[in-house]
Amino acid sequence: MSSQSLDAQLESAALPQHIAVIMDGNGRWAKARGKARVFGHKAGVKAVRKTVKAASELGVKALTLFAFSSENWRRPEDEVSVLMELFISVLSREVKRLNKNGVQLRVIGDTSRFNPSLQQKIAEAEALTAGNERLVLNIAANYGGQWDITQAARRVAEQVAAGQLQASDITEQDIARQLMLSDLPDVDLMIRTSGECRISNFILWQAAYAELYFTEQYWPDFNEQSLFDAVAWYVNRSLWWSPLSFICLFPRLLR
Ligand code: IPE
Numbered sequence: 001m002s003s004q005s006l007d008a009q010l011e012s013a014a015l016p017q018h019i020a021v022i023m024d025g026n027g028r029w030a031k032a033r034g035k036a037r038v039f040g041h042k043a044g045v046k047a048v049r050k051t052v053k054a055a056s057e058l059g060v061k062a063l064t065l066f067a068f069s070s071e072n073w074r075r076p077e078d079e080v081s082v083l084m085e086l087f088i089s090v091l092s093r094e095v096k097r098l099n100k101n102g103v104q105l106r107v108i109g110d111t112s113r114f115n116p117s118l119q120q121k122i123a124e125a126e127a128l129t130a131g132n133e134r135l136v137l138n139i140a141a142n143y144g145g146q147w148d149i150t151q152a153a154r155r156v157a158e159q160v161a162a163g164q165l166q167a168s169d170i171t172e173q174d175i176a177r178q179l180m181l182s183d184l185p186d187v188d189l190m191i192r193t194s195g196e197c198r199i200s201n202f203i204l205w206q207a208a209y210a211e212l213y214f215t216e217q218y219w220p221d222f223n224e225q226s227l228f229d230a231v232a233w234y235v236n237r238s239l240w241w242s243p244l245s246f247i248c249l250f251p252r253l254l255r
Pocket residue numbers: 023024025026027028029067068069072083194219
């Protein structure tokens with residue numbers, strides 16, 4: 001679908017407010033070219049740049065990218081260290097441009113396991129961009145959906161231990177408030193590249209009602225048009241899956 005016809009559709013449709021992406025297939029992309037997996041990861045950075053640009057153009061509120069899962073530590077040491085180096089160099093290189101474009105950068109996950117210089121870079125990037133409002137870009141690094149729910153449960157347990165809350169009074173909202181991204185809208189659209197049809201322990205709680213979009217494209221081949229295609233698919237579904245959605249959209253259409 002061309003982005004022009006997408007624009008026309010979007011005028012009268014509900015955009016996803018929060019898009020989450022499982023960026024998968026870097027290794028296979030490289031292998032298909034007879035190269036080491038690392039080349040795939042490097043090429044994947046370009047796809048990140050294109051996706052952020054496209055999300056920003058579309059006007060979605062939040063984009064969350066899965067960069068490194070809690071389980072990815074099990075990969076060979078060499079690959080893990082290349083990924084960490086890549087993360088540091090990309091952060092250093094891109095943060096000024098992101099800031100100029102009104103992007104608020106956040107890193108979600110257990111960053112305490114990262115080396116101190118990476119933690120420092122993350123803190124600086126978050127502080128620099130904290131006031132930006134055009135797009136919230138969350139990079140999930142050493143993140144796992146189960147880890148997120150566990151750390152939220154731990155905090156709620158602390159409230160109980162401190163006598164601020166009764167165990168029998170714990171509500172879903174009490175848990176939700178302690179999750180990463182608790183201040184953002186729930187995930188509307190979750191995209192996974194490379195033909196795999198799993199969630200791989202990415203966002204679980206806030207993706208309870210997400211539409212799941214799977215594409216065969218390997219992550220390094222993902223571009224602006226790929227995101228527009230996914231959003232067009234979402235818009236069509238959210239408009240027509242039930243008459244209720246139309247009623248809910250009606251006030252928006254009148255604006
Ligand atoms: C996704 O690509 C990137 C990360 C998980 C860091 P993969 O490295 O998983 O690539 P494949 O799935 O082996 O092709």
